[in-house]
Amino acid sequence: MTIARILRGVHHQYRLNSTTWRNSPEVLVPGAMSQTVSPPRLTWKQRRRKFVKNSGRWVTRKLGAFLGRQSQVGDTPVIDSAHFPNLQVFVDNWEKIRAEAQDILRHRDAIPAFHDVSPDQHKISSGKNWRTFILYGFSERLEKNCAQAPFTAKLLSEVPNIQTAWFSILSPGYHIRAHRGVSKGILRAHLGLIIPKEADKCRIRVGDVIKVWRPGELFVFDDTYEHEVWNDTGEERVILLFDFDRPMRFWGRFVNNSFIRLMKLTAFYQEPKKNMVDFEARFEAATKRYNDNLEKMSHED
Numbered sequence: 548m549t550i551a552r553i554l555r556g557v558h559h560q561y562r563l564n565s566t567t568w569r570n571s572p573e574v575l576v577p578g579a580m581s582q583t584v585s586p587p588r589l590t591w592k593q594r595r596r597k598f599v600k601n602s603g604r605w606v607t608r609k610l611g612a613f614l615g616r617q618s619q620v621g622d623t624p625v626i627d628s629a630h631f632p633n634l635q636v637f638v639d640n641w642e643k644i645r646a647e648a649q650d651i652l653r654h655r656d657a658i659p660a661f662h663d664v665s666p667d668q669h670k671i672s673s674g675k676n677w678r679t680f681i682l683y684g685f686s687e688r689l690e691k692n693c694a695q696a697p698f699t700a701k702l703l704s705e706v707p708n709i710q711t712a713w714f715s716i717l718s719p720g721y722h723i724r725a726h727r728g729v730s731k732g733i734l735r736a737h738l739g740l741i742i743p744k745e746a747d748k749c750r751i752r753v754g755d756v757i758k759v760w761r762p763g764e765l766f767v768f769d770d771t772y773e774h775e776v777w778n779d780t781g782e783e784r785v786i787l788l789f790d791f792d793r794p795m796r797f798w799g800r801f802v803n804n805s806f807i808r809l810m811k812l813t814a815f816y817q818e819p820k821k822n823m824v825d826f827e828a829r830f831e832a833a834t835k836r837y838n839d840n841l842e843k844m845s846h847e848d
Contacts, residue, residue, distance in 0.1 A: 607729060610806060611771055614731040617799025624754030624772040626734060630794070634765060636702055637738050637787070641763040645740040647696040648714050648785055651680050657833035658716065659826045665819040676721040680830075683712040683789070684823045685811060691827045695834070703789060710807075712789035714740075717749075719781045725752075728770030729810070732803025734793045738765045743782035751776045760786060769793075 615622035620630040628634065637644065651658070661672035661679045671677075682693050682700055686709065693700035696714075703712050710733055717723075728735070739760040743749045750759045754772035768774070778784050795803065811817075 606806070607771070610802065611731040614793070614795065614799050614803060617795040617802075618731075619794040619796065620734075622731075622769070624756045624768055624774075625758065626767045626769065628765060628767055631736075631767060633706070634736060634767070636705075637736075638763060638765050640698070640702065641738060641740065644696075644699045644702070644738065644787055645762075645785075647699050648680075648740050648787070651695055651714060652716070652785070654830065654833045655716070657830045659822075664822045664826060667818075671723050671726050676718040677723065678716040680714040680716070681712070681823055681827075682714075683709055684819065686710050689823060689827050691831045695830070699787065706789065706791050708792035710790040710792070712787070715786050715788045717776065717778050717784040719743075719778060719783060721776075721778050723776040725773050725775040727773055730803060730806060731769060731771045732793050732795065732799065732806070733770075733790050734767050735770045735788065735790050736765055736767045738787040739763060740787060741783065741785035743778070743780035743784060745780045745782075748779040749777070749784050760784065 620626050655678065658678040658680050660675050661677045662669040664679060664681065680692065680695075681689055682696065682703060683689065688700070688704070703709055715737075737751075737758075737760065739762050742760050742762050746759050746761060750757055751774060752758075753768045753770070753774040756768075758766055758768070792800070792803070
């Protein structure tokens with residue numbers, strides 16, 4: 548697999564997508580034997596978004612095989628944590644991280660749902676069942692949110708090539724349907740913080756591997772393998788989730804970095820970036836109102 552072949556494939560995908568509606572058959576209108584209508588025409592923006600999504604999926608599949616061969620930590624659904632001794636600091640300090648998450652949860656109504664931040668996630672996130680308090684997004688630090696969890700933010704800043712990080716808050720009884728991540732060049736870590744008592748009923752499947760969260764335990768996995776989550780309990784589940792670059796050989800790093808830079812030009816990146824800033828400001832305002840109210844109450848006493 549060469550980069551040139553991948554680019555030729557993207558061009559081929561574009562030609563296929565651009566002719567989809569043009570070659571679509573006419574649709575018969577019920578009750579009108581001779582009248583037909585054409586499928587609705589997509590706007591230029593809709594066609595571009597559809598092209599980017601379809602091409603992105605195709606490129607991701609093709610790149611996955613190449614990046615897997617470039618990996619220096621294997622290519623399995625769950626990666627042995629022994630490859631990442633630098634992450635032990637999260638395990639050693641998990642209670643401090645949990646304490647910061649608990650402080651943030653006092654303002655849970657101001658914490659956005661995943662699909663509120665990233666509309667493309669609407670198929671796996673609904674209602675307020677999966678809330679995300681984002682500390683890093685697309686390798687950019689959200690300073691106001693990080694100020695709410697300074698100890699956690701400091702640890703995250705020491706992870707080489709960190710991409711994203713957030714407190715992931717899952718409601719009781721919620722199921723995140725099977726889905727796949729974007730790039731095999733990125734790995735994901737989960738650190739258990741607030742876990743239901745019936746932990747075995749709160750789990751994630753990655754490929755053919757089932758993992759159960761435990762307080763203070765961390766595991767690393769490749770989210771380009773199909774994965775899904777169940778919280779079949781009556782309690783909330785809270786973890787620290789963060790992504791970082793997979794250790795790879797030179798060409799793997801080069802291709803993955805190029806792919807990520809291209810992704811940042813698309814709506815997949817631009818929309819969440821704007822939304823993250825908006826929700827960050829809303830959360831800061833909510834905490835300020837809360838603190839102001841506490842101060843007023845103390846003065847009244």
